Amino acid sequence: MDDYQNFLAQEILTEDKTVTYRLLSRTLKVHVNLAKQMLYEFHKTQNDRNPGSLMATYLVYGTRKSDEQDDDVEMTDSVSDKDETFSEPVPTKTLQLIREETLQETLQEYEEVTSIHVYSLAPHPMKDLQFLSDAAQLVLNQTIGEDSPLTASQTYGTMFCPNARKRERRAGASAPVPPVKTQPKAAPVKQEPKPTVKEEPNSAAVAAVFGKDAKDSKPAANTAAKKVAANAAPALKRQGSSGGIGQMFAKQAAKPKKPAAPKREEVVTPVLSDEGEDDSEAMPEPVNQKAEEDSKSRRDRQAALRRMMDESDGEEEEASKSKPESPAEDEPMEEDTVPPEPEAKVEEEPAEVVASTGDGRRRGRRRVTKKKQIMDDQGYLGFYSFAFANSESTVTIQEPGWESFSEEEAPAPKPQKAKPAAAEKAAPAAKGKKAAPKGQGNIMSFFGKK
Amino acid sequence: MADLDNIPGSLLRAPSGKQEDGQLTRVSSTYKPLQTFRLAKEKSYQQQFADMYFLRLTKIKPAVDEVALSAWDGTIVADEPVKRVDRVLDIRQGELCWVTGTVYMDMPLKPNILEDVSKDRWISAPITQEKYWSEEDAVTLEDESGRIRLVGDVLKSHLLVTGCIISVMGSENVNGELEVVDFKLPDLAPQPERWALSDPPSASDSKPKAKAKAKKPKDEDEKMTDGATRGSGGKIAIVSGLAFSASDASHSVELTLLLEYLLGEALDPYAQQELSQISRLIIAGNSISLEERKVPLDESQAKKPVNKKYGYDASSYNAMPSQLFDEFLATILPTMPVTLLPGAQDPATASYPQQPIHAAMFPNSRPFSAPPASADEGWLDTVTNPWEGEVEGWRVLGTGGQNIDDIFKYVDSEDRLGMMEATCRWRCMAPTAPDTLWSYPFQDDDPFVMKECPHLYFVGNQPEFGTKVIKGGEGQTVRLIAVPSFTATHEIVLVDSETLEVSKVKLNVA
Numbered sequence: 001m002d003d004y005q006n007f008l009a010q011e012i013l014t015e016d017k018t019v020t021y022r023l024l025s026r027t028l029k030v031h032v033n034l035a036k037q038m039l040y041e042f043h044k045t046q047n048d049r050n051p052g053s054l055m056a057t058y059l060v061y062g063t064r065k066s067d068e069q070d071d072d073v074e075m076t077d078s079v080s081d082k083d084e085t086f087s088e089p090v091p092t093k094t095l096q097l098i099r100e101e102t103l104q105e106t107l108q109e110y111e112e113v114t115s116i117h118v119y120s121l122a123p124h125p126m127k128d129l130q131f132l133s134d135a136a137q138l139v140l141n142q143t144i145g146e147d148s149p150l151t152a153s154q155t156y157g158t159m160f161c162p163n164a165r166k167r168e169r170r171a172g173a174s175a176p177v178p179p180v181k182t183q184p185k186a187a188p189v190k191q192e193p194k195p196t197v198k199e200e201p202n203s204a205a206v207a208a209v210f211g212k213d214a215k216d217s218k219p220a221a222n223t224a225a226k227k228v229a230a231n232a233a234p235a236l237k238r239q240g241s242s243g244g245i246g247q248m249f250a251k252q253a254a255k256p257k258k259p260a261a262p263k264r265e266e267v268v269t270p271v272l273s274d275e276g277e278d279d280s281e282a283m284p285e286p287v288n289q290k291a292e293e294d295s296k297s298r299r300d301r302q303a304a305l306r307r308m309m310d311e312s313d314g315e316e317e318e319a320s321k322s323k324p325e326s327p328a329e330d331e332p333m334e335e336d337t338v339p340p341e342p343e344a345k346v347e348e349e350p351a352e353v354v355a356s357t358g359d360g361r362r363r364g365r366r367r368v369t370k371k372k373q374i375m376d377d378q379g380y381l382g383f384y385s386f387a388f389a390n391s392e393s394t395v396t397i398q399e400p401g402w403e404s405f406s407e408e409e410a411p412a413p414k415p416q417k418a419k420p421a422a423a424e425k426a427a428p429a430a431k432g433k434k435a436a437p438k439g440q441g442n443i444m445s446f447f448g449k450k
Numbered sequence: 451m452a453d454l455d456n457i458p459g460s461l462l463r464a465p466s467g468k469q470e471d472g473q474l475t476r477v478s479s480t481y482k483p484l485q486t487f488r489l490a491k492e493k494s495y496q497q498q499f500a501d502m503y504f505l506r507l508t509k510i511k512p513a514v515d516e517v518a519l520s521a522w523d524g525t526i527v528a529d530e531p532v533k534r535v536d537r538v539l540d541i542r543q544g545e546l547c548w549v550t551g552t553v554y555m556d557m558p559l560k561p562n563i564l565e566d567v568s569k570d571r572w573i574s575a576p577i578t579q580e581k582y583w584s585e586e587d588a589v590t591l592e593d594e595s596g597r598i599r600l601v602g603d604v605l606k607s608h609l610l611v612t613g614c615i616i617s618v619m620g621s622e623n624v625n626g627e628l629e630v631v632d633f634k635l636p637d638l639a640p641q642p643e644r645w646a647l648s649d650p651p652s653a654s655d656s657k658p659k660a661k662a663k664a665k666k667p668k669d670e671d672e673k674m675t676d677g678a679t680r681g682s683g684g685k686i687a688i689v690s691g692l693a694f695s696a697s698d699a700s701h702s703v704e705l706t707l708l709l710e711y712l713l714g715e716a717l718d719p720y721a722q723q724e725l726s727q728i729s730r731l732i733i734a735g736n737s738i739s740l741e742e743r744k745v746p747l748d749e750s751q752a753k754k755p756v757n758k759k760y761g762y763d764a765s766s767y768n769a770m771p772s773q774l775f776d777e778f779l780a781t782i783l784p785t786m787p788v789t790l791l792p793g794a795q796d797p798a799t800a801s802y803p804q805q806p807i808h809a810a811m812f813p814n815s816r817p818f819s820a821p822p823a824s825a826d827e828g829w830l831d832t833v834t835n836p837w838e839g840e841v842e843g844w845r846v847l848g849t850g851g852q853n854i855d856d857i858f859k860y861v862d863s864e865d866r867l868g869m870m871e872a873t874c875r876w877r878c879m880a881p882t883a884p885d886t887l888w889s890y891p892f893q894d895d896d897p898f899v900m901k902e903c904p905h906l907y908f909v910g911n912q913p914e915f916g917t918k919v920i921k922g923g924e925g926q927t928v929r930l931i932a933v934p935s936f937t938a939t940h941e942i943v944l945v946d947s948e949t950l951e952v953s954k955v956k957l958n959v960a
Binding site for chain 1: 459461717
């Protein structure tokens with residue numbers, strides 16, 4: 001135990017460092033209260049030998065004299081006087097860090113001191129006590145994630161909390177989907193395996209689409225996905241689908257009435273040709289349901305409101321219904337309430353690309369159309385749906401783009417909603433995969449629409 | 451006064467050589483957060499804000515009407531009976547009547563969205579003045595039928611801001627103004643019983659505490675006559691405005707002291723025993739300093755779409771403050787549960803109610819938070835602002851302070867506690883939302899209406915500490931606490947979880 005003297009001499013006198021009780025405690029693995037005493041003892045022996053060679057800071061805890069006339073109250077007197085009357089007085093304890101030089105006089109300001117100990121030792125007077133935070137940072141870096149709370153409590157005297165709950169890191173929670181399993185199975189339908197991990201779930205989905213000729217690939221894909229999900233039990237159900245899109249297609253492909261194979265023959269034609277028609281319900285927008293509910297409850301309330309206000313303008317009623325693509329130049333307010341469905345309809349690309357399903361949460365990108373509102377030269381604002389088709393006075397344009405999402409913010413699209421459109425969709429999706437690299441498909445379809 | 455030689459807890463002595471014994475064990479407390487202010491994960495912003503006022507009026511009106519009816523029914527002023535009027539529009543000139551509606555303050559200095567629109571401004575102008583209040587302010591009362599201006603000195607007797615619901619009695623004068631004789635507030639909402647949502651710990655659990663308490667002279671809880679309902683939790687610590695910063699180190703030692711204090715490493719064994727009674731830390735907003743986030747204006751305007759998909763642009767974002775805060779949390783969490791409310795400066799949503807700070811901000815502390823899909827509260831509970839919950843059986847309502855700061859702008863007063871009291875008496879904790887306090891456009895429910903009166907109501911990030919107890923007509927008792935910003939005052943607030951008595955600790959570096 002006596003080697004603490006050597007350690008402190010080395011650190012403070014030789015290396016010219018500041019040592020706090022916590023630093024000493026962590027370095028020597030002793031209890032903090034013992035470390036405080038060690039600092040005191042070292043300070044005493046050193047200063048007996050060589051007065052002034054060490055400067056200490058003290059931590060004092062107690063009650064200051066009731067009338068706080070000292071200058072540590074930063075506000076102006078008028079304010080504090082005024083507000084003092086609003087609040088009831090409460091007992092105040094003060095925890096103060098004091099330099100050795102001012103210890104005696106500061107103690108005079110206290111009515112009662114319940115606790116005092118040496119906080120730190122330094123070879124010379126500290127100009128700014130804020131430098132102590134550097135030493136504190138050292139301790140912090142040592143502390144984090146180092147010991148279990150129980151040992152920290154036993155060794156250093158940190159408070160122990162028996163109820164603390166810590167979530168176990170799920171193994172591989174953030175790891176991407178391992179591609180090894182799905183890759184070989186998906187190969188027959190794909191010309192070349194996608195190199196990146198990111199597209200992997202997608203390739204599984206594609207494989208599932210062509211479940212006819214690659215029957216075995218689907219279960220394989222699913223088992224792979226399941227394997228990944230095995231550690232995330234609640235997510236298992238979602239997981240099995242490996243992201244809504246793949247499942248959607250898979251279901252559709254299994255249905256006999258709309259043969260997918262002929263569709264697949266025409267895939268050599270440019271992507272744009274047959275795209276325009278599959279706009280029926282191509283992208284299931286989770287917003288729609290919500291918006292419908294919203295508008296329903298909204299209608300109810302508005303009806304009530306109208307009764308109350310004895311007025312009847314039917315416009316509000318209409319406003320709550322979806323009005324797709326009507327050039328509502330003079331009714332911009334109406335457009336505001338329309339759910340963003342119309343834009344979604346003109347989409348023809350795969351609605352979303354699921355990138356990672358590793359920990360039971362889906363992440364990826366989805367295609368969205370963003371409305372951009374601009375002001376024209378006459379100062380009008382408005383919402384035209386077909387911006388480019390009109391003239392320059394058009395003030396709202398739509399821009400297709402990708403936006404990343406994770407399950408945190410959007411649930412999987414409802415498979416049943418997508419069913420009617422899925423057959424038509426399956427082909428373009430397949431095309432996108434087979435004929436051209438993905439990125440290219442996007443841009444082509446974008447121009448093709450015009 | 452104090453003498454070095456007779457300090458009871460002095461560690462100014464040579465190491466005794468004996469191993470320090472007596473492992474400190476933190477007391478536990480029961481804790482049940484409520485999800486009152488959680489928004490759905492996907493939310494629509496298509497709605498109009500008017501619905502909020504309508505909802506608020508329909509929800510609070512019955513309560514005010516009841517108060518007004520009992521006060522004014524059959525009242526005769528100057529030989530004229532007071533008549534009840536249902537709508538503002540039905541007020542007849544010269545007739546003495548009373549009516550309930552929403553207060554709207556017509557203030558020349560208040561930012562006005564219509565003005566912005568008519569002047570083609572698309573970015574809301576920075577709010578320069580600290581107060582909207584001026585001599586020209588006019589109080590008006592409105593409901594879904596119309597609006598009438600209120601005059602009369604009686605209005606000056608109480609704080610009034612846009613959005614609160616009151617009943618006024620008076621008569622309309624020739625100018626079309628209502629000369630107010632008297633007005634009524636809904637007053638405190640019904641208060642739930644203690645332990646309304648959670649079960650009190652059994653008697654056996656409270657034994658250790660009884661022992662610990664015996665040593666402390668203060669804290670005799672007279673209120674509890676039966677020992678069986680004594681909880682095991684001793685104190686709840688509330689702090690706000692920690693403002694971890696990468697560049698401003700002016701209070702970093704205080705933050706260190708706070709950490710050591712809460713960990714129970716500072717001080718002597720006796721005081722440490724006292725510290726072990728702190729059963730929970732509530733951080734009421736503004737944990738991260740805002741100042742480094744200033745991006746040069748021209749740069750942000752000329753910002754090109756960034757190609758980088760993951761991570762952040764290190765040139766425009768400094769992760770240091772949140773890292774420091776994360777380290778702070780990660781050190782405290784093994785010894786103490788933490789409830790974290792976001793504040794105006796924190797990386798959460800900007801509009802009220804602020805949604806929880808995502809745990810991904812805190813890689814080190816994250817293991818202590820609840821797993822994403824689980825319904826349990828985490829050991830590190832990142833919650834909404836405002837937040838409601840039950841701690842040791844007491845209903846607690848807390849905010850990061852924006853609601854009071856916004857009310858502060860409306861009134862000629864510095865009395866933050868008075869504003870807190872007013873929100874309780876209005877039964878609306880954020881009346882100025884959505885007018886000047888940004889808010890989510892609620893459609894079906896206005897959660898800012900206080901359906902139940904809390905036992906403990908704290909508001910963070912206030913200029914200075916304050917506390918008082920207010921009482922309601924039906925025996926409701928509410929402890930109000932204005933929690934000061936730690937950066938400014940270096941104070942933390944301790945609330946006794948049995949008596950709701952408040953004390954504070956000031957950290958001082960001299």
